[in-house]
Amino acid sequence: MEQNTMNLTLKVWRQKNSGDPGGFATYPVKNISAEMSFLEMFDVLNEELIREGKDPIAFDHDCREGICGMCSMYINGRPHGPWEKNTVCQLHMRAYKDGDTIVVEPWRAKSFPVLKDLVVDRGAFDRIIQAGGYISVNTGSPVDANAVPVEKEKADAAFAAAACIGCGACVAACKNSSALLFVSAKVSHLALLPQGAPERRSRALNMVAQMDKEGFGACTNTGACEAVCPKGISIENIARLNREFIGAGMSGE
Amino acid sequence: MKWSELFTSSIGKKWVMAISGLCLIGFLLVHVTLNTLIWANIFVPEDNGEIFNRAAHWLGSNLIPRILEVGLFLFFIIHIIQGYVLELQNRSKRGKGYKVPMGSEGSNWYRKSMGLLGTLIFIFLVVHISNFWISSRFGGLKEITYPDGETFHNLYGEMITVFQELWIVILYVLGCVSLAWHLIHGFQSAFRTIGVSNKKYLALLNATGIGFSLLVSILFAAMPLSIYLGWVK
Ligand code: HEM
Numbered sequence: 483m484e485q486n487t488m489n490l491t492l493k494v495w496r497q498k499n500s501g502d503p504g505g506f507a508t509y510p511v512k513n514i515s516a517e518m519s520f521l522e523m524f525d526v527l528n529e530e531l532i533r534e535g536k537d538p539i540a541f542d543h544d545c546r547e548g549i550c551g552m553c554s555m556y557i558n559g560r561p562h563g564p565w566e567k568n569t570v571c572q573l574h575m576r577a578y579k580d581g582d583t584i585v586v587e588p589w590r591a592k593s594f595p596v597l598k599d600l601v602v603d604r605g606a607f608d609r610i611i612q613a614g615g616y617i618s619v620n621t622g623s624p625v626d627a628n629a630v631p632v633e634k635e636k637a638d639a640a641f642a643a644a645a646c647i648g649c650g651a652c653v654a655a656c657k658n659s660s661a662l663l664f665v666s667a668k669v670s671h672l673a674l675l676p677q678g679a680p681e682r683r684s685r686a687l688n689m690v691a692q693m694d695k696e697g698f699g700a701c702t703n704t705g706a707c708e709a710v711c712p713k714g715i716s717i718e719n720i721a722r723l724n725r726e727f728i729g730a731g732m733s734g735e
Numbered sequence: 736m737k738w739s740e741l742f743t744s745s746i747g748k749k750w751v752m753a754i755s756g757l758c759l760i761g762f763l764l765v766h767v768t769l770n771t772l773i774w775a776n777i778f779v780p781e782d783n784g785e786i787f788n789r790a791a792h793w794l795g796s797n798l799i800p801r802i803l804e805v806g807l808f809l810f811f812i813i814h815i816i817q818g819y820v821l822e823l824q825n826r827s828k829r830g831k832g833y834k835v836p837m838g839s840e841g842s843n844w845y846r847k848s849m850g851l852l853g854t855l856i857f858i859f860l861v862v863h864i865s866n867f868w869i870s871s872r873f874g875g876l877k878e879i880t881y882p883d884g885e886t887f888h889n890l891y892g893e894m895i896t897v898f899q900e901l902w903i904v905i906l907y908v909l910g911c912v913s914l915a916w917h918l919i920h921g922f923q924s925a926f927r928t929i930g931v932s933n934k935k936y937l938a939l940l941n942a943t944g945i946g947f948s949l950l951v952s953i954l955f956a957a958m959p960l961s962i963y964l965g966w967v968k
């Protein structure tokens with residue numbers, strides 16, 4: 483069987499810790515199989531660095547199957563690399579050809595400070611979820627699965643919004659470092675369903691307030707977030723959140 | 736939530752941008768409709784700006800348009816100040832930038848250049864207001880008496896004079912081009928900001944926005960051009 487391998491040049495952002503100014507380091511990588519994932523290529527490089535007694539490159543990853551939202555690399559000017567609706571862990575080296583130079587940077591946003599190399603702190607997203615990304619349920623015996631009727635269109639839209647894996651690519655891509663696609667996906671997911679109704683107003687208000695507190699920018703509706711989102715979250719969710727938020731803010735005390 | 740909290744939140748600020756922008760769009764519609772009267776000669780031979788001067792006079796001497804005019808200035812000021820506030824705040828959120836920039840994927844250059852386009856419109860506005868509005872409100876315009884004995888400010892004559900200057904014509908055309916791009920994004924963006932999330936309506940609004948932006952900008956640009964080229968005398 484013909485083995486399709488390639489030699490590449492990687493320019494990777496290296497930064498010892500959040501206080502270090504950091505800079506790019508260049509690494510030649512050899513004999514990379516086209517079947518490898520982008521992260522596996524980093525594994526190969528890291529093993530080599532460890533063998534040479536050097537510090538391996540820190541990068542986030544967990545499931546490696548496109549569902550956890552941990553992997554986060556800004557590759558050649560695009561979050562998650564060149565493929566549409568895809569995470570870095572699911573990016574395969576067949577996207578590149580022999581001799582290519584690949585520049586790898588961390589997500590850039592003041593609200594996502596770099597911890598080390600390509601790892602950024604996305605705790606801001608957790609705090610936004612804590613501010614309102616939940617619902618209240620009655621305890622006691624489990625409710626019959628289909629006891630609450632949900633309109634098909636709304637169920638589909640809620641499900642599509644729920645696909646957000648909280649990776650932060652939307653923030654990385656946005657010229658304003660706005661987190662609105664993420665927040666709007668989380669708010670839409672719950673606001674569209676009857677189960678989310680009790681906290682509907684406070685959810686929109688509190689999650690946006692936390693988002694602003696974390697220092698993310700405002701939305702200009704440019705659409706860059708939607709284009710890079712690995713889960714295809716639509717910016718119509720942002721318009722829905724705008725409506726939820728203004729409605730909630732204008733009504734009530 | 737207090738009003739102050741609502742309007743200082745990121746979404747609240749964008750809401751102010753959208754509402755003021757939509758009011759400015761409403762104003763543009765009235766402005767462009769009235770100004771097309773400079774071409775009344777096409778239908779009324781030998782009009783030579785009489786209908787236009789009478790309409791402008793009516794607008795300037797009626798209470799309601801005068802009150803709306805104050806509102807208009809307020810909306811401009813709010814929109815411009817808020818626009819710069821948002822632009823500067825948004826620019827400050829990245830911190831260290833990327834080595835390889837994102838480019839315009841999923842977006843367009845003009846969607847990312849609202850501040851620049853707004854600034855170009857603003858420069859144009861300053862010249863425009865000093866060209867026409869100041870002299871028409873605070874004097875400095877010549878008078879013209881029509882055969883029925885009534886006397887009006889000759890705003891039409893002022894246009895003919897001002898638009899003989901090539902650099903002014905170029906500035907006006909550039910202003911219109913900036914306006915077109917600003918509104919092709921701004922029109923539909925404003926509706927998203929105030930909460931229209933229905934794809935069917937968004938498609939309609941997007942098409943309407945493009946049509947409106949092009950029509951208004953082309954009509955406005957045609958005014959100095961047609962005068963400079965001598966089609967309107
Ligand atoms: C006749 C003149 C103008 C009209 C009709 C107009 C209209 C609009 C509209 C409809 C929007 C979209 C609001 C939204 O996205 O929700 C907008 C956005 C904007 N306008 Fe204007 N505008 C005008 C003049 C100006 C001027 C003079 C400036 C000067 C700085 C300006 C700066 C901006 C900026 C920066 C935004 C984007 C704000 C953001 O999305 O973050 N505009 N404009």
Ligand code: SF4
Binds near residue numbers: 652711
């Ligand atoms: S909206 Fe998309 S890009 Fe943003 S965090 Fe969710 S999955 Fe990632």
Ligand code: FES
Binds near residue numbers: 544552
């Ligand atoms: S590692 Fe889980 S989505 Fe990429």
